[in-house]
Amino acid sequence: MLGNKFPIAMFFVAAPVRLSGPTGFLLRSDCSGYPATAPTSQLWHGRDNQPLAEAHRPKNKQGGTMVSFTQRSTPCLYHPVDRFARSHWPGQYHELCWTADKTIVFLLETVHGLLDSTEYSGR
Numbered sequence: 001m002l003g004n005k006f007p008i009a010m011f012f013v014a015a016p017v018r019l020s021g022p023t024g025f026l027l028r029s030d031c032s033g034y035p036a037t038a039p040t041s042q043l044w045h046g047r048d049n050q051p052l053a054e055a056h057r058p059k060n061k062q063g064g065t066m067v068s069f070t071q072r073s074t075p076c077l078y079h080p081v082d083r084f085a086r087s088h089w090p091g092q093y094h095e096l097c098w099t100a101d102k103t104i105v106f107l108l109e110t111v112h113g114l115l116d117s118t119e120y121s122g123r
Contacts, residue, residue, distance in 0.1 A: 007031065010044065011108055015058070015115045021122030025058065027111055031104070038083035038098030039107055042075045051075055058114075061121045068114050081110045 028044035043052035076084040
């Protein structure tokens, strides 16, 4: 048992069937400080052991990368659930924010929900 210290965790998050879309995406999450501190996550290329290239990230209907999955200077999900991105929405989206009573399932459901949205069109 690791006690209260959680390192890096990898999750495969299923994606809905879309033309030119994969069956899912690998999510790399830094769970340091979990559960009191929100994980920070990014899409990951398992074989190359690096962030997933822009060309392979989830696309929206206009052909661009979905906002939550764009590459940023601080690698993270651009979403209120992520500990690094959270500060971009002060006082907003409280229901989407991490709290110490949430589990990793909340993060995975959030990412799956983004992929399951009508905005997602494949990669």
